[in-house]
Amino acid sequence: MKRSKINILLLLIITAVGCSTTRIDEEVNTAFTISGDESIVLLSNSYHTGNQTELDFMDCLNNTILKKQDTFEIIPTRQFQNLFYPWFEPSTAPQSIEDLPKILGNELIKEKLSVMKIKYLIKITGETKTNASSGALSCAAGPGGGGCFGFAWWDDTSAYNASVWDLSQETSVGNVSANVTGTSMIPAIIIPIPILARTQSNACDGLSDQIVNFFSG
Amino acid sequence: MNSAVKKLIILQSLLLIGCSSQNLVIDIFIPKPLVKMNENITAKLTLDEQIKNFIFSPEELQKREASIEINFGNTQEKLFENIFSSFFKLNNTETIPNPETKIILIDIKLDKFEYLTPQAAANQKYSVWFKYNIFIKDSNNQLLDNWVVTGYGEQETGVFQGDEAFKRAIRIALRDTGANLSIKTQDEIENITNMIG
Numbered sequence: 001m002k003r004s005k006i007n008i009l010l011l012l013i014i015t016a017v018g019c020s021t022t023r024i025d026e027e028v029n030t031a032f033t034i035s036g037d038e039s040i041v042l043l044s045n046s047y048h049t050g051n052q053t054e055l056d057f058m059d060c061l062n063n064t065i066l067k068k069q070d071t072f073e074i075i076p077t078r079q080f081q082n083l084f085y086p087w088f089e090p091s092t093a094p095q096s097i098e099d100l101p102k103i104l105g106n107e108l109i110k111e112k113l114s115v116m117k118i119k120y121l122i123k124i125t126g127e128t129k130t131n132a133s134s135g136a137l138s139c140a141a142g143p144g145g146g147g148c149f150g151f152a153w154w155d156d157t158s159a160y161n162a163s164v165w166d167l168s169q170e171t172s173v174g175n176v177s178a179n180v181t182g183t184s185m186i187p188a189i190i191i192p193i194p195i196l197a198r199t200q201s202n203a204c205d206g207l208s209d210q211i212v213n214f215f216s217g
Numbered sequence: 218m219n220s221a222v223k224k225l226i227i228l229q230s231l232l233l234i235g236c237s238s239q240n241l242v243i244d245i246f247i248p249k250p251l252v253k254m255n256e257n258i259t260a261k262l263t264l265d266e267q268i269k270n271f272i273f274s275p276e277e278l279q280k281r282e283a284s285i286e287i288n289f290g291n292t293q294e295k296l297f298e299n300i301f302s303s304f305f306k307l308n309n310t311e312t313i314p315n316p317e318t319k320i321i322l323i324d325i326k327l328d329k330f331e332y333l334t335p336q337a338a339a340n341q342k343y344s345v346w347f348k349y350n351i352f353i354k355d356s357n358n359q360l361l362d363n364w365v366v367t368g369y370g371e372q373e374t375g376v377f378q379g380d381e382a383f384k385r386a387i388r389i390a391l392r393d394t395g396a397n398l399s400i401k402t403q404d405e406i407e408n409i410t411n412m413i414g
Contacts, residue, residue: 086396
């Protein structure tokens with residue numbers, strides 16, 4: 001096989017992605033505004049309440065929103081938690097809008113939020129789960145070489161919700177959500193070729209678009 | 218990830234670590250709590266020997282699974298000093314700086330340190346618990362209050378290499394301990410102030 005054909009084949013293998021379906025929802029409760037010097041913060045709900053939002057998803061969301069807009073500031077989650085320690089840790093952060101008045105009743109917190117112009121807190125819930133998997137893949141190696149044979153596949157669902165809380169009004173101003181399903185597979189004839197549906201990455205992209213549009217709209 | 222692939226990875230990991238022992242060294246950053254300083258109270262901390270340079274060694278039962286030695290160094294000591302120094306002036310010498318200053322004694326004991334590995338729990342995460350008994354006393358060594366403070370942390374093994382997920386779970390649990398202790402102290406500070414007059 002010519003070298004260029006091998007390169008194309010390798011490129012196809014590397015870039016092969018499984019198919020996925022994305023569903024986006026948005027709900028606005030009340031009117032709101034944000035200006036250039038004001039900030040938002042993303043915070044995931046705690047694993048203490050059974051929520052399992054992945055750290056890498058939160059990192060992805062923070063970075064993607066930062067790249068996609070310049071109309072407001074975004075304070076990285078970890079930096080915010082360090083500055084406001086111990087009030088927004090997994091076990092101590094407000095889990096619902098009803099918990100906000102108690103935490104905002106603390107003058108030190110309220111003053112610091114005001115100084116840093118943090119106007120909205122966005123609570124993220126959800127996770128990526130594998131729903132079903134099937135197939136078989138076996139690999140063997142011997143003195144003459146090795147290889148794999150078989151076919152395995154699995155379905156992933158990445159479902160995330162972002163609830164936007166106005167810290168000055170102590171209300172929820174809206175919700176956006178992204179639900180991505182996809183099927184990944186690994187066919188193997190000597191060499192296993194993973195064809196992955198990047199559901200979490202797509203959900204990050206979809207949800208960050210929605211959050212940016214929410215504040216731009 | 219497909220369960221067949223997961224099983225292969227777990228089997229390979231078990232084969233690799235089955236006969237080895239692990240030595241974890243814990244370091245941690247705990248931010249300064251955002252709380253109000255009580256200038257007129259000085260606190261003297263007394264830490265259990267288990268807290269100072271604590272090295273956890275597994276018991277015989279646990280050794281069958283995997284031999285993990287965890288060296289906490291002075292992380293716990295730094296944690297408690299960091300939290301309490303945000304509420305009170307710390308003074309561990311015998312000298313009393315000012316006759317107006319009220320003194321409380323804080324004795325801290327580590328009651329429990331427990332963990333679950335992915336192998337033991339048959340899941341993909343490390344879970345870690347700390348439980349401390351904290352005794353608040355007045356300057357005459359009379360008990361004013363007795364707190365139980367806990368911390369919990371969990372970390373999925375995910376993309377982390379080697380012991381990193383376990384270390385992260387321990388760091389999260391210590392940070393959680395600090396958060397719970399800060400909020401407990403904040404809630405009780407008025408009572409303590411009233412009790413010492």
